[in-house]
Amino acid sequence: MPQVTEQQILDALRVVQDPDLHRDIVSLGFVKDIKICGGAVAFTIELTTPACPVKDLLREQAYAAVSAVPGVEQLKIEMTAQVRGEQRTGPLIPGVKHVIAVASGKGGVGKSTVSCNLAVALKLAGAKVGLLDADIYGPTIPIMMGAGEEQPLYDGQKMYPVMRHGIGIMSIGFFLEEGKAVVWRGPMIGKALTQFLGDVAWGDLDYLIVDLPPGTGDASMSLAQLIPLTGVVIVMTPQEVAQQIANKSIAMFQMLEQTLNRPIPILGIVENMSGFINPATGEEIPVFGKGGGRRAAAQLNVPFLGSVPIDPVISESGDAGCPAILIDPHSAQAEAFRAIAGQVAARVSTLAHQGVK
Ligand SMILES: Nc1ncnc2c1ncn2[C@@H]1O[C@H](COP(=O)(O)OP(=O)(O)O)[C@@H](O)[C@H]1O
Ligand SMILES: [Mg+2]
Structure with missing residues (x-):
């Protein structure tokens, strides 16, 4: 031989x-x-x-x-x-390799649901993941991750993320009195975000997922200003009007890109609530229409990352604090979230490889 x-x-x-x-x-x-x-x-x-x-x-x-x-x-x-992209996110969060923002033009499209399941999917794959709830008007991450009763520890210097499902979580929701609304002005939002990045002991992370508030507001601007974003995931529902809204969010990030003179790549579009699969027949009922996300992605020339069906399990599991992907790993929605996480991770790797930030 x-x-x-x-x-x-x-x-x-x-x-x-x-x-x-x-x-x-x-x-x-x-x-x-x-x-x-x-x-x-x-x-x-x-x-x-x-x-x-x-x-x-x-x-x-x-x-x-x-x-x-x-x-x-x-x-x-x-x-x-080994996730590449060391030390790209700057001095505020030195141990974090990639910041992935999840955005949408309007509320209620499943942005937080996608953020949680994306975070858990990446964690299950073996990545080190953090989840920042930057939705200061309607923080839902603590409840969706089953950490609604928790308070982050503070050691006099740093705050420690609450750990749930293997993910470090930070949210303004941990500090709000139940039922009380907060009025935020632009500079306050920037300040709160600065603290949630710099004053939190995020540790070494491959991916920090940031759930942004809906719309084209101050939080997105502050976040993009404070740290280089690896990219943005846009969540939308399949309706025609949703396309116009997705269009607006993407236009905002493009404008920010120019203002800050720093690339803010759109990682792609996720279509959520894209049809209900009849459990008895397996037949798909397109409740809000079908294919809007894919069409929007093609029209806007950004990647289509995948679609998530409507399933009561998704909202029930969100309310119960255990993301759907953990409830039944073999379900269609778990499959969908895993595929989306794979697409996001692949896009991030490609961007890191190209040196685009
Ligand atoms: N694919 C889905 N199937 C069923 N319910 C969903 C789905 N996606 C989100 N939901 C539910 O819709 C509501 C809005 O979702 P959420 O993630 O809070 O949206 P956003 O963060 O965009 O406001 C929540 O009650 C959530 O559980
Ligand atoms: Mg939300």
Whole structure:
């Protein structure tokens, strides 16, 4: 039997392409720790996100490629991930690699629901995730994450995020008296956000998800001003009018981009409440129409990240403080949220790779 060499393994792996980065995994530096012992070969493929949607495909392709090398009798491939983008978010939150804002033109479209499930999906994939509720007018994250009764700890210097479902959470909701409304003016919003970023011990995070208030307001502006955003996820419902509203939110971020002279990439559009699947027949009833999100994405030339069906489980689980994705991992909605998280993570990886911020 010929002795297998490291070079042969690397050469074989050059046929495996990362479909998002359009390069082979060897030149991307993903292949690590090659160990050869006679006919037994082991190595690690280190991806740029644990939520990589093509993880299994890459593993299969690598397996096939290396199995075909003469002399390879046994093969073990370990898949790991290291999110790239270190220290890009600036001095306010030095341990956070990527800030992903979730926005919508209007309230009630499921922005907070998407934020929670996106955060949990990324966490379940193995990423370190934080969730900031920047919806100062209607903070719902504490309740949706089952932390409504909690108070963040304060050690005299820093506030500590409340941990739920493996995710560090911060929200103005933790500090409000129940039933009391708060009147916020622009500068106050900026100040509150500055504190929620700089005075909170977020620690090392791959992704900080920020649930923005609806509309085109001060919070979005303050956030984008305070820290470089890796990108924005726009949530909309499928109706025709929703398209115009999505259009407006995207236009606002484009304007902000120009004002701040800093890229604010739109990661894409999520269509929420896109049809109700009749549990008896499996037939889909398009309650609010269908395909609006995809059409809006095409029209605005931004990626379409996926759609989430209407399901009473989603609102019940939100009210109960346990995001739908955790209730039944095999449900259509869990599948949808995982797919969306994969798309978001892949887009973030691509942007980090291109050096776009
Ligand atoms: N796909 C869905 N199916 C069923 N109910 C949903 C869905 N998405 C959101 N909801 C419910 O709709 C309401 C509004 O969602 P929420 O996430 O609070 O919206 P927003 O943050 O945009 O105001 C909540 O009661 C939520 O549980
Ligand atoms: Mg909300």
